[in-house]
Amino acid sequence: MIKDTVETMNKVSRLLDEDMRQGALGLAAIPAYMARGLTTYAFFEAQRAAARYGRLTAVHTRFHLSSEPPTEAALGFGEVFTNAYLLDAPLLVQHNNDYGWWEIEEKLQLARAKGLNMWSEHYPYASGGTVISADFLRPEVWEDIQGNRYEETIFDPKTDSFFNRETFKETVASDPSRNIVIFMPWREEWIKYWLTMPHMAVASDGLM
Numbered sequence: 001m002i003k004d005t006v007e008t009m010n011k012v013s014r015l016l017d018e019d020m021r022q023g024a025l026g027l028a029a030i031p032a033y034m035a036r037g038l039t040t041y042a043f044f045e046a047q048r049a050a051a052r053y054g055r056l057t058a059v060h061t062r063f064h065l066s067s068e069p070p071t072e073a074a075l076g077f078g079e080v081f082t083n084a085y086l087l088d089a090p091l092l093v094q095h096n097n098d099y100g101w102w103e104i105e106e107k108l109q110l111a112r113a114k115g116l117n118m119w120s121e122h123y124p125y126a127s128g129g130t131v132i133s134a135d136f137l138r139p140e141v142w143e144d145i146q147g148n149r150y151e152e153t154i155f156d157p158k159t160d161s162f163f164n165r166e167t168f169k170e171t172v173a174s175d176p177s178r179n180i181v182i183f184m185p186w187r188e189e190w191i192k193y194w195l196t197m198p199h200m201a202v203a204s205d206g207l208m
Contacts, residue, residue: 016049026056032064051089073100121203133176
């Protein structure tokens, strides 16, 4: 597990500050992919670097896709929301199209009613692409906690077949940057609601 040191955080903050100074649109952050390796304070410092310049943080929240306590998806939203609120900074919640989206959307609507610059986006489809080493796809999370089966949900375009637990673990070890497709049928009943949510943008994250 990675532990942030003061020296590491200061180095990253300097790099982010320089990027903002040169005109970066904002900070893009993906705690969902490194939930066990990113401390909350390191992420707060990253959001603070963008906030100094009035730039947004666009974030793939820490517990994305999780439906079970103590790692429910909305807790990841709470982390970035608190930071943005305290820093008086804009916030974009990315991919708010899984468990807990209704809670997050309600909170964002309440935030905007108070004048806060906070928004979200969704994908209007029930599958998506990512890398196989994403933290939320680990067997002890994806299968053991979430109750999904690799044979039904995680597809390998390279071999034109679904993974099983063993082939998944083998591929993570041998090819951690492998692009895979996730099938998420639970989204299907929600899509019609996303398209009616006020100020919830439609997004696309297609891999090239």
